[in-house]
Amino acid sequence: MSYRLALVYGLSALIAAAVLLPVGVLLVLGAGSEVALGAQALEIALNTLLLTVLTTAAATLIGAPLALLTTYTDLPGRPLWTGLLAAPLAVPSYLGAFAYFAAAGPGGEIEALTGLATPSVDGLLGATLVLTLYTYPFVLLSTRAGLRNLDASTLDAARTLGMPLWTALLRVVLPRVKNSLAAGALLVALYTLSDFGTPAIMRLDTFTRAIFVEYNAFGLDRAALLSIGLLGLVAVVLLLEWVVGSTRERPGRTPRLHLGRGGAAACLAAIGLLLMAALGMPLGVFTLGVLREGAGSFDPAMLVRSASVSALAAAAAVLLALPVAYAATQGRVGRILERGTYVGFGVPGIVLGTALVVVGLRVDLLYQSIALLAFGYVVRFLPLAVGNIRAPLERTEQGLVSAARSLGASPGEAFRRVTLPLILPGLLAAGALVFLEVMRELPATLLLRPSGFETLATHLWEVYEAGYFGRAAVPALLLVAVSGVAVALMLRRERGNDDALT
Amino acid sequence: MLEIEHLEVRYGSETAVADLSLAAHAGELITLVGPTGCGKTTTLQTVAGLTRPTRGTIRIGGRTVNGKRFVPPERRQTGLVFQSFALFPHLTVAENVGFRLDPAEPVEPWLAWLGVAEQRNAYPEALSGGQKQRVALARALAHRPELILLDEPLSNLDASLKDSLRWEIRNVLKEAGVPAIWVTHDQAEALSIGDRLGVMRDGVLEQIAEPDVCFHEPATRIVAEFLGEASFLPARARGGHLETPLGRVPSRHQEGEGEVLVRPDDLALIEDGAANGTVAWTRFEGGTRLFSVHLDCGPSVQLRTNHTLHHAPGERVHVAIDAGHPLTLFPGRVGEVEAPARPVAAAS
Numbered sequence: 012m013s014y015r016l017a018l019v020y021g022l023s024a025l026i027a028a029a030v031l032l033p034v035g036v037l038l039v040l041g042a043g044s045e046v047a048l049g050a051q052a053l054e055i056a057l058n059t060l061l062l063t064v065l066t067t068a069a070a071t072l073i074g075a076p077l078a079l080l081t082t083y084t085d086l087p088g089r090p091l092w093t094g095l096l097a098a099p100l101a102v103p104s105y106l107g108a109f110a111y112f113a114a115a116g117p118g119g120e121i122e123a124l125t126g127l128a129t130p131s132v133d134g135l136l137g138a139t140l141v142l143t144l145y146t147y148p149f150v151l152l153s154t155r156a157g158l159r160n161l162d163a164s165t166l167d168a169a170r171t172l173g174m175p176l177w178t179a180l181l182r183v184v185l186p187r188v189k190n191s192l193a194a195g196a197l198l199v200a201l202y203t204l205s206d207f208g209t210p211a212i213m214r215l216d217t218f219t220r221a222i223f224v225e226y227n228a229f230g231l232d233r234a235a236l237l238s239i240g241l242l243g244l245v246a247v248v249l250l251l252e253w254v255v256g257s258t259r260e261r262p263g264r265t266p267r268l269h270l271g272r273g274g275a276a277a278c279l280a281a282i283g284l285l286l287m288a289a290l291g292m293p294l295g296v297f298t299l300g301v302l303r304e305g306a307g308s309f310d311p312a313m314l315v316r317s318a319s320v321s322a323l324a325a326a327a328a329v330l331l332a333l334p335v336a337y338a339a340t341q342g343r344v345g346r347i348l349e350r351g352t353y354v355g356f357g358v359p360g361i362v363l364g365t366a367l368v369v370v371g372l373r374v375d376l377l378y379q380s381i382a383l384l385a386f387g388y389v390v391r392f393l394p395l396a397v398g399n400i401r402a403p404l405e406r407t408e409q410g411l412v413s414a415a416r417s418l419g420a421s422p423g424e425a426f427r428r429v430t431l432p433l434i435l436p437g438l439l440a441a442g443a444l445v446f447l448e449v450m451r452e453l454p455a456t457l458l459l460r461p462s463g464f465e466t467l468a469t470h471l472w473e474v475y476e477a478g479y480f481g482r483a484a485v486p487a488l489l490l491v492a493v494s495g496v497a498v499a500l501m502l503r504r505e506r507g508n509d510d511a512l513t
Numbered sequence: 514m515l516e517i518e519h520l521e522v523r524y525g526s527e528t529a530v531a532d533l534s535l536a537a538h539a540g541e542l543i544t545l546v547g548p549t550g551c552g553k554t555t556t557l558q559t560v561a562g563l564t565r566p567t568r569g570t571i572r573i574g575g576r577t578v579n580g581k582r583f584v585p586p587e588r589r590q591t592g593l594v595f596q597s598f599a600l601f602p603h604l605t606v607a608e609n610v611g612f613r614l615d616p617a618e619p620v621e622p623w624l625a626w627l628g629v630a631e632q633r634n635a636y637p638e639a640l641s642g643g644q645k646q647r648v649a650l651a652r653a654l655a656h657r658p659e660l661i662l663l664d665e666p667l668s669n670l671d672a673s674l675k676d677s678l679r680w681e682i683r684n685v686l687k688e689a690g691v692p693a694i695w696v697t698h699d700q701a702e703a704l705s706i707g708d709r710l711g712v713m714r715d716g717v718l719e720q721i722a723e724p725d726v727c728f729h730e731p732a733t734r735i736v737a738e739f740l741g742e743a744s745f746l747p748a749r750a751r752g753g754h755l756e757t758p759l760g761r762v763p764s765r766h767q768e769g770e771g772e773v774l775v776r777p778d779d780l781a782l783i784e785d786g787a788a789n790g791t792v793a794w795t796r797f798e799g800g801t802r803l804f805s806v807h808l809d810c811g812p813s814v815q816l817r818t819n820h821t822l823h824h825a826p827g828e829r830v831h832v833a834i835d836a837g838h839p840l841t842l843f844p845g846r847v848g849e850v851e852a853p854a855r856p857v858a859a860a861s
Contacts, residue, residue, distance in 0.1 A: 413563050414599035416586040418656045419613045425587075428612075432603045 015422060016341060020348065023338040026331050027351030030390050033366035034242070034354060040369055041239040044232040051221075056240060059217040062138055062210065063203045063244075069143040070199045073285070074150025075192055079180070080278055081151075082158040084268045087275060092282055093155075097148045097502060099289040101495040103451045104145040105208020106487050109471065110293035111141055112212050113480045120296055138213040144289040146202050150195035152502075157191025158184070163266045176268070193255045200248050204241065205359035207454035212475060218244070219361045219454065226365060226458060235369065238362040245357050294491070300484025309485040310465075317450055317466040320381065324388035325446040329438055331389060332396035339401055340408045349397060356394040363387055364458030371459075384459040391455060392445045399441035403434045440500065447497030451490050467493075514538050514692055515560065515660050520569035522555050522716075529555040531716040533569070537660070537692040542683065543721070544695045544707030547739070552716040553696045557662045560694065561593050562586035574659040592653030592691075596665040598645040600637035600652075607633040610652045620655060627651040627685065642670045643678055650682060654689055661686060661693040667702065679706055700740050704728060712736045729776075730765065730841050737774050737841075742803075744780075744814035748773035748842055755842060758810040759789070759832060763839040771844035777803060780816035781835040788829035790814075795826065806832050 080086055081093045099107075114120040116131030132140060161184070169179040207219040214220075218241035225234040270278060335352050338345030355363070367387050371378035407430045415425035453468045460469060467486040474483045515537040522530040530552040537543050545553040558564040560571055562578065563586055571579040573591065578584035593599075600609050606629060611620040624630040627647040629640075637645060646666055653661055666682065667675045683706045686693045697703050703710050704724045711721040712735070720732035731737035734745075748755040748762075749770040755762050757773055759780075782804070790806040793813060802820045807813045814832065824830055 410595050410597050410599035411601060413561070413586070414593060414595060415601075415612070416563075417561050417589070417591055417593040417662075418652065419587045419590070421585075421587050429601055433601075 019334050019338050019341065020344060022334040023345065023348040023352075026335055026393075027348045029386075030352050030393060031354055033363055033370065033387075033390060034358060036369050037235050037238055037242075037362070037366040040232070040235040044236055046230075046232045046236065048233065048236055052237070052240065055216050055218055055221045055237065056244075058135065058210075058215055059204065059241070059244065061135060062142070062215065062217055063200050065135070065139045066142040066146060066203045067196050067200045069139060070147040071150050071192065071196045073143065074147040074195060075154050077147070077151050077282075078154035078158060082155050083163070083266050084270050084278075085275075086270060086278055092279075095286055095290075096151060096282065097498070098286075098495070099145050100148045101498040102145055102290070102293060102491055103208070103453070103468075103494055104142055104202075104206055105212060105453055105468075105471070106297075106490060107145050107289070107293050108138070108141045108209040108212040109475055109480075109483060109487070110296040111137065112475075113483075114292065114296050120299065124299075133213045134215055138210050138215045138217075141209050141213065142199075142203050142206065144285075146199040149198040149202070150192065153191045153195030153198065154188055157188035159265060160191075161187050162264060164264055166266055190255055194252065197248055197252045197255065201245065201252075201357070204244055204248065205361075207359070207361045208472075219359060222361050222365055223454070223457070226368070231365070231369060231372075234365045238365050241359060241362055242357075245359065249357050293487070297484045297487045297491075300481045301488065304481040304484065306485050308482050313465050313467055313470055313486065314489065316464065317468070320384065320388075320466065321446045321449040323381070324385045324392070324449045325442045327385055328389045328393050328396040328445045329400070329442045332393055332400050332441060333438075335393070336397050336400040336404050339397070340405050349401070352397055353394045355390045355392065358391070360391060360452060360454035360456075361458070363391055364455040367455075368458055379459070379461040381461065381464075384456070384461070384464075387455045387459050388445075388449045388452065391452065392448050395444050395448065396441040399444060400434060400437050403437035404430065407433045443500060444497060447493055447500070450493045451497075514574060515694070516570075516572040517556075517560070518570045520556065520559065520571065521567050522552070522559055522564060523567045528716050530559070530566075533713075533716075533718045535711060535718065535721055537694060539692060540687065540690045542686055542693045542695060542706065542708045543711060544697060544703040544709075544724075545711045545713060546697055546700055546703035547713035549698060551713040553698075553713050554664055555716075556713075557593075557664050557694060557696050560589075560660070561591045561662055562589050590657070590659045592656060592658035592661045594646070594649050594653050594661065594663040594666050596668055598637070598642075598649050598669070600640075600645055600648060602637050605634050605636055606640070606648050609637070609648060610655050612652060612656070614655060620651075623651040623655040626654075643674050646670065646678065646682075650685065654685070654691070658691060661689075661691050663693060663695040665697055666695070668698070675702070704740065712739060714739070729838065731774065734843055737843075742777050742815045744775050744777075744812065745772040745843070746775055746812055746814065747771075747810075750842060755840060757834060758808065759834045762834050762836050765839045765841060767842045767844070769842075769844045771842050774841045774843065775814060775834065775836070777815045777817035779834060779836040779840065780814060781833050782816065782818055782822060782824070783831045783833045786831035786833070788831050790830055790832050792824045792826050792828045792830055795824065804830075806830060808832065 077096055081089055081096065086092065111132040115129045116133075117128065119129065121127060121129050131137070163184065165183050166179055169183045170176060174182070205219070207223065210217040211220045211223060218237055222234045222237045222241070225231070225237060335349050339349035364387065367383055371380070371383050377383040411429050411433070412425045415429045416422070420428065451468060453472060456466055456469055457472060460466070465473070467490055470486050471483050471490070474480065517536070518534050520530055520533040521528070533556060535543065545556065547553050555564060559566050560573070562584060565583065566579055569579065570577060573589055578589055601612070604612070606624065607620050610623050611618070614620065621630060621633070624633055627650060629644055629647050629651065632640060632644060632648070637648070640648065667679060670678065679702060695707065707724055709721055710724045710727045712719045712727060714735050720727055720736045727736060728740050731740065737743045746757045746759065748757045750764055750768050753764060753766065755764045755773055762773070789810070790808040793805040793807045795805070796803045797820065800820055801817050802822060803815060803817050804824065805813055805815050816832065
């Protein structure tokens, strides 16, 4: 092994170890703790499971037909609807939960505005409703990708052989997209398990809410045990994801099924209703808030604080992702190290926060420091950065670096003159994505921020706790805008990668 | 010049190249041909220093590059031309060609030589496939290599372009006087452009010689079959000739018995004569026509005639050997000269 490669592997190993540290701390603390969780834990586990199963089922039932509708039919205005239907991804679910909590029920915005009494949206059903509205796009996008990647001439073949359309869709198309469908459904499950804001606002005792409650009651031991329980469930989902794997067919023709006038109208009505519920509702509630209260109470320093800590975390994540992504292109050891850094992807923010609070309590210097907060963000979003840097790096490493070196360039010169200029867009995209994700992150920020350090997301939380909804409007709309940019960026990059493949 | 001695490359338990030796002299163009996975590209990468051999010596321009110290690719002075062109997408044509040249040194002569002077300020994505490969070759030559390595340089190009570009590249290489190794899986390409031709299979260099020698005197049956349509007839050496079921042919002073290699142009259809075979199928090729004839004595042979001659499948014909040169005997299997005729199949 060359000196350079050893250096890169060493660096990557250090980074992977640092990223794995919080989970390790948690496991040690959990193993050493002597508290018992009792029957309450059983209820928490049951709630979490119920919420996850219901949300995943509902999101699949909404996302899969929409994928078919936006891929295989002549629905008028398909590209527009596809974009709008993916847009709920840009609303952090805690904002949706907040909006529904504020709007529905006795004394809610709807009653104040129209005088109509609506049932409260809370508990298991409320959390399921909100999470479904903001996670079905995972199923939609994943299934769409699957549908677009298969040659649907087989659908025509089945029909010319005498099979009715619906039977053909179920027997010829469905089996071939079931992996994509499952991948999307598992993303929904993972999101639901990790989400803190929605169950917390809907007052449903899931693992994430219970961990936060224990943390506030200084029950770190119990918080750690609950975190381990939640990590167990996450591990099951990740294991399933690994089992599902992916299949790839040679892309072929996409069919254009005729909906007819009535069918199209019915479909458009359903889509409109869904979009009203997912986008119209929160945007309406927050816009109403701005109209009523104005922006006077909004403190711009909050936005500056959010942006600067996000920029710090983004820079750190990109810098650390570079050696890891490079190592991944160099061989099997590097790929294993890269996998190690992906742990942040599976660790829910609330769990990561708990683990790092434990670390902070042991190391005085770090407790409630910006450094620890930024480290938390890096652990959480390093996979995002690595993933975005790795693909362009791989493309240059294959032929172009060999070409540069055969022309007499040293490895350093080849990196500086060929690799770096070519991966720069990837680096910028990775930085931007981490920046935007950090802006909207809630639970880890709540636990790790220095006291008095208020960001857009934490401000929203405090307003919720204080029951002073009107003040949430401006930061909420800002967060929606920030997330919108993030999601648009991510979708565009995914489409770019698809184009590069074909 | 390039000398390779007893080169071996292994990936784990898999041997990609086994005991390969060859030498390329000043200005010589060697083509390496073989099916996918035969080790030809690995050989090239090892010479360039992109893959490390497990054993063997490589000398470039008299300098050992795989001895006690491994010489990295940037200090080997090998110009590598890739199947994927590997042009730097963020640099213009002129910047690509002048990648590591002294900025004061003009790149125009190189661009003009390869006929891409007009594209000097274009970026690679704006070039056609043929232009890309010309720029890649200009870039490699401009850096004054001791040796040029071409890894399937034409396989990403249209068939119509391949023929002309093949000759253009050959002429440029000859003019430059730099020895070159040209790897391809296309036997027609390998036969037509190489000064010498190496045939590889499963990591083994089966034969390296002038193209016509490889074609007419293949060292192994593998070489014989890879380089073109090959039929085999039982034969026995007798008095400087070979006795075959179709008659006598000159031999290469080989002894014993076995099977003789006949190419489609070594055989002819004779109009007057007792039929000795049945046409199995025929294929019209434009200027010529290819026949497969099932001989009464057992084997099937393929032969090429003028396109005006036509016989339908099932017709009885007389096949004669009409080789103007000695044929190659592969000893081993006992000849079936005296074997009784097998029943004739309708088609093969």
